[in-house]
Amino acid sequence: MLNSLFSGITGMKGQQTKMDVIANNISNVNTTGFKAQRVRFQDMISETNANAQGPNNGGRGGLNAQQVGLGTQVAATDVMMQGGSLQFTGRALDFGIQNGDNSFFVVSEDGGDSGMMQYTRDGGFYTDNEGNLTTSNGFRLMGYSEANLGNPSADNLEALSIPQERDGLTLQDYNIDNTGTILGTYSDGNAYVIGRIAMSNFANPDGLEKAGENIYNASANSGVPQYGGPSDDGFGVVRSGFMEMSNVDLATEFTEMIVASRAYQANSRSITTSDEMLQELINLKR
Structure with a gap:
């Protein structure tokens, strides 16, 4: 009977974890490029009261094992990497990734000096007063210079920038096409290739670790990034003037919230019922 108390506790803890994940999903319903998570459960080990037996020579058939489970535990908190819908913004430095759920923009906090690369689906970029392309938190957008456009690899990654001057010419305008190529129009009226945005793929994008600020880190189970x-x-294809929305489905989240709430309530009820049974047992002494 005491086991039922602890089984109820494991169920309550598991449902609390599920509620934490649901609340985080809902709070990020408007976060650019956010990927929702889900919780999966698995049963714990079982207490075996009697082992299984095969048929014997006396004619009796076999017997199944007698086991009593000891509760539940969280098996995984999966990241749902399906792409969110694209929302039109019309802003030149907003990019949405289309048809590429495994693809990510490559960014670096120090511009690649340490070789540490991080990854994001948030395609809202900016230029600073030096023309550097950055994320909203100042991470540098990585890509390939004009000399390395045809050889995309980790060794050729550079922090991208749009220079205000080139060979004595002044920048007039720039645009970035669906291949990620940055074209700058200068005062001579000609368009020059400045660089190209890099993207990375992973064999197992679900294995990426969230690092906050819409950033992911590679892990031992994500696989080596392919650039x-x-x-x-x-x-994937880059769509300029669009932003990827969160893939959180509010209808699903609220339904799961109801299920988690009822499951939590049911587990707490199993604890109070077990307590009442123990109380009846104690009352036998009276």
């Missing part, structure tokens, strides 16, 4: 560019084979 390329938008529209390359196996990589």
